[in-house]
Amino acid sequence: MAMHLVQLGSASARRVALVEEPHLRCLVGAASIYELALYCLEHALSLGEYARSLATGEVLTYDEVYGGNSEWKLLTPVDVPEEPSRLLVAGTGLTHLGSARQRQAMHLADAPKADVPMTDSMRMFEWGVERGRPAEGEIGVAPEWFYKGDGSVLRAPFAALEIPDHAEDGGEEAELAGVYVIAQDGTPWLVGMAQGNEFSDHKFEKRNYLNLAGSKLRECSLGPELVVGAGFGDVRGEVRIERDGSVIWQKSIASGEENMCHSLANLEHHHFKFAGHRQPGGVHVHFFGADALSFGDGVVLRDGDVMVVAFEGFGRALRNVVREVAKTAQPVRVRSLA
Structure with a gap:
């Protein structure tokens, strides 16, 4: 149990x-x-x-x-209180059967209707469909991978997720995430799973898919509960956006291996195949991807909106408020130590 x-x-x-x-x-x-x-x-x-x-x-x-x-x-259901740099937050995209359609539509929104090319995102998704679920003992195709930050980007349930002053947008991504700890011999161990909000800048990404890396460098949230021994077959849930006490958008969501083109084992292999991801004592929070975004339905989040993520079997809902930081025209200045 x-x-x-x-x-x-x-x-x-x-x-x-x-x-x-x-x-x-x-x-x-x-x-x-x-x-x-x-x-x-x-x-x-x-x-x-x-x-x-x-x-x-x-x-x-x-x-x-x-x-x-x-x-x-x-608090977040995992952290390294004295040394947040020991925790790495990352994830994989284009893993869910519904995710590629939203990504394809997002990148082709301004394309002429008569000219609808296959995007690199859709190609990567199709590779996952073809070779993302290898047989036991074999290695499948690598998924899309992204880095979000160290433990300092994790925010607790009910905490604000900030749209920074340099961002173009901020949007929820309702996902499940695995929490891993690395043993002294370098072996990754799954501690448990939690529901999460892998908050990112979809408007910046939409300009060009090569902006994906920068769009992911944002705060995110996890919890409230870490589920040890969680099932990851067919996990259903709901994501919604509340504004001024009313629900302005909601959608059913589906995660787990039955709803993904990659197996969990394949996702884990391609994250932990890198020696740098197997440092003893390290902690990894790995987001497994989403299949529904409010941004894909034209919703623009604003200051004060509440994002709610709830997966069946993962405890109480994860709630976070959007906080938009005032824009500034001042660049970051680097000083010389010469």
Whole structure:
């Protein structure tokens, strides 16, 4: 049975808690899921069994924490508190059967109707359909890959996701993400999965697909719950945008291997094949892609909008507000140390 964990913070302390709806049962002696994972790797323990053995602490009311009426606040379900640079946030795109159609339409929106070429994005998607699910022991085609930042870009549930002053836009991407820790021998271990909002700049990307890399260098959010032992077959959910208390856009979403052109094993291989991604003690948050975007339906998010991501079996909904930073005409100046 899957186990759900959350990380909590107060003005002076941190905790890990086991979700036992409608309560949170605190783990004794555990301040982070990261330290729990490292301990389990060092002592060859099951994370699920070890966490349950520690779940003998204070019992909190989940509604109070989730509603912001407690001294305890939800944190991201994984972090490296003292060294955020040890955490790498990345992802793969064009993985879902619905994602390529939106990308193709986005890049060809201004093209003459009589001239609709196949974009590089669609080619990459078709390669995934043909060779993204290799047989056991074989290696399939590489997916699209992107880098988002280190642990400093992760934002907690209910926190604002900023559209920076240099950005053209900001848009939600409702996804599932894998959380991995690297053992001392360089082996990647899956700790669990969480729902996430892989926030990015679709308007900047639309100008030219080569802008994809820059469009992804944005804040993102994860949680509230890390699901240990999560199923990843056919995962259904919903994403919506709320403005001034009303829903202005919503859509059903589908993730998991049954709805993707790449297998999970293939995505994991092509991320961890790089030696630099297998540094002992490292943490990886890897987004697996989305199949529905409000931007694809012409929605432009603005300051104060609330983005809501909810996947069945992954706990309470992830909510974040859009925060638009005032534009500035001042360039970043580099000083010389000569």
